[in-house]
Amino acid sequence: GAVVSQHPSWVICKSGTSVKIECRSLDFQATTMFWYRQFPKQSLMLMATSNEGSKATYEQGVEKDKFLINHASLTLSTLTVTSAHPEDSSFYICSASPGNSPLHFGNGTRLTVT
Amino acid sequence: QKEVEQDPGPLSVPEGAIVSLNCTYSNSAFQYFMWYRQYSRKGPELLMYTYSSGNKEDGRFTAQVDKSSKYISLFIRDSQPSDSATYLCAMSRITGNQFYFGTGTSLTVIP
Numbered sequence: 001g002a003v004v005s006q007h008p009s010w011v012i013c014k015s016g017t018s019v020k021i022e023c024r025s026l027d028f029q030a031t032t033m034f035w036y037r038q039f040p041k042q043s044l045m046l047m048a049t050s051n052e053g054s055k056a057t058y059e060q061g062v063e064k065d066k067f068l069i070n071h072a073s074l075t076l077s078t079l080t081v082t083s084a085h086p087e088d089s090s091f092y093i094c095s096a097s098p099g100n101s102p103l104h105f106g107n108g109t110r111l112t113v114t
Numbered sequence: 115q116k117e118v119e120q121d122p123g124p125l126s127v128p129e130g131a132i133v134s135l136n137c138t139y140s141n142s143a144f145q146y147f148m149w150y151r152q153y154s155r156k157g158p159e160l161l162m163y164t165y166s167s168g169n170k171e172d173g174r175f176t177a178q179v180d181k182s183s184k185y186i187s188l189f190i191r192d193s194q195p196s197d198s199a200t201y202l203c204a205m206s207r208i209t210g211n212q213f214y215f216g217t218g219t220s221l222t223v224i225p
Contacts, residue, residue, distance in 0.1 A: 041220075042217075093157050097213075102160055103160075105159070106157050
């Protein structure tokens, strides 16, 4: 089956620093990947749609300058949280779909900003 | 009105019970229907995937889609403590790459 790998699984950083999260489709090519944020006991919140070779599409209310998305190849999308602050602490999850198929999710990245 | 509605629960059942999880939706263009299981601090895992109406069975899990009522269900037979998780329904149209999620139902199976 389709596998999406996300790295790192958890990261702790100091306030003001930047953190990069990688999302890879291991056995399929993905022209589109999705980035979600999830708060404890809440559902997934779509942050942005990452498009290979073009700019990401951000959902309303998501700061594109804070959450930089790069989709440089058909198997890799990255989310960089710039100048992180404690309120950016959350669970970030990526997903991708191999064509007309269901979404497959990475295992998520738990970000803690101290 | 939300595109997809799902009762958040929480739902608590004894081991061995049959569990019924449900979602309703408003967009008749949805053709693909998915159920995901999410354990705490993990990404959602695809459980069942159906296209259009009908039933699909995989082991202890059965997914049902009733497009006339815009209603989908996931049944878990002989529930186990390891089934304790949050279950998310999701759906999409026949074309395009937008997926719509329910809010998730928290399930606890008590030994």
